Amino acid sequence: MSHSGxxxxxxxxxxxxxxxxxxxxxxxxxxxxxxxxxxxTFGLVGESGCGKSTAGRTILRLYDATEGEVNFEGVNVHDKKSKKDLKIFNRKMQMIFQDPYASLNPRMTVMEIIAEGLDIHDLVKNKTERKERVHELLKTVGLNKEHADRYPHEFSGGQRQRIGVARALAVDPDFIIADEPISALDVSIQAQVVNLLQKLQRERGLTYLFIAHDLSMVKHISDRVGVMYLGNMAEVASSDDIYEEPLHPYTQALLSAIPLPDPEIERSRERIVIEGDVPSPIAPPSGCRFRTRCPHAMDVCAKVVPEWQEYKKDHWVACHLYNDKYNDEYKKRENQGTVQAH
Known part of the structure; x- marks a missing residue:
């Protein structure tokens, strides 16, 4: 798991x-x-409703962006484009959906589901080549060619997700968004699907955006991790930095909730409990979105939106605690014993 720069x-x-x-x-x-x-593999994490799946769909242009840019190989995906240009983008960028039950058309055979992309992009010359290509893709994801003539309801959740992976691979993309691809699966099957995605990445040089709420799985699969809260980015860093030195109070709280395998360490460590519910994205709090639930909130947090800053090399955070202008107030309160030590 490494990137080219x-x-x-x-x-x-x-x-x-x-x-x-x-x-x-x-x-x-x-x-x-x-x-x-x-x-x-870039892991995007956060609680349900934080906007991570919407971000994934907007990057892929399943939703049109309200503002901003998504530059893929230097070209903005959201610029007005001809159907021909969009077809080229759609081939390079694919998605694996969260629900393997809802994302496969129940009236289509596995052959038809996987071959749909091949047909749209004219990637096969005839029916024989089409059939061979689908059989090859099924083998790639650990299924048999005999499965091609069956319907989605004849498969388990894990097998359906493999079919979804084969469908995404059919057009030979460069970039795949995996939108919570394992959250609907049994724990025993989750590791198999993640191992398959990693194997395909090694063999095909794929780039992934892996969206999840399970931080422990994201650590296992991701090179870098972005943490989202209520439509904003809270923190972005390498997987190791996020887990060893989380900066944002929200990231710290999410990490403290991951159970550890050693019961002695698990019992002795401090849990950071986030109080209250996630505010509504229709009426988000002023200033910092997380301030209403943050144990370190200061007066400035209600007034000023935290700057998105590179705190140290390749470690980005949006939090006033790391801005010299504002953290004097925090230190003063800390010395008076009115806040917990950070």
Whole structure:
């Protein structure tokens, strides 16, 4: 798991807002920025409703962006393009969906599901080649060619997700968004699907955006990790840095909730419990989105949106605790014993 240093995707101040009713606006994704390098796995994590799946769909242009850019190989995906240009993008960028039950058409055979992309992009010359290609893809994902004539309801969840992987691979993409691809599967099957994705990445030089809420699995599969909260990015760093030196209070709380295999360490470590519910993305808090649940919140957090800054090399964070202008207030309160030590 390593990347080439070449940027495949540049996401700049990306926003996706939805109109709710006559006047209300739901800010699902509200100005996120990060890069994805060729050959790496970028893990995107956060609680349900934080906007990570919407971000994935907007990057792939399943949703049109409200504002911002998604530059793929230097070209903005959201610029107005001809159908021909979009077809080229669609071939290079594919998606594996969360629910293996809902994402496969129950009226189509596995052959038809996997071959759909081959047909749309004219990648096979005749029916014989089409059949051979589908059989080859089934073998690649650990299924048999006999499965090609069956329907989705005849398969288990894990097998269906393998069919979803084969469908994504059919057009030979460079970049795949895996939107919580294992959350609907049994724990025993999850590792098999993750191992398959890693094997395919090694063999085909694929780049992944792996969206999940399970931080322990994200650590296992990702080179770098981005943490989202209520439509904003809280932190981005290498997988090791996120787990060994989390900066944002939200990241720290998420990590403290992961159970450890050693019961002695598990009993002795401090849990950071986040109080309260996630605010509504229709009416997010002023200033820092996390301030209403943050144990370290200061006065400035309600007034000023935290700057997205590179705190140290390749470790980005949006938190006033790491801004010299504001953390004097925090230190003063810490000395008075009114906040917990950070």
């Amino acid at each position: 070449e940027k495949l995707l540049e996401i700049k101040d990306l926003k996706k807002h939805f109109k709710v009713g006559r006047k209300q606006i739901l800010k699902a994704v509200d100005g996120i920025s990060f890069d994805i390098y060729r050959g790496e």
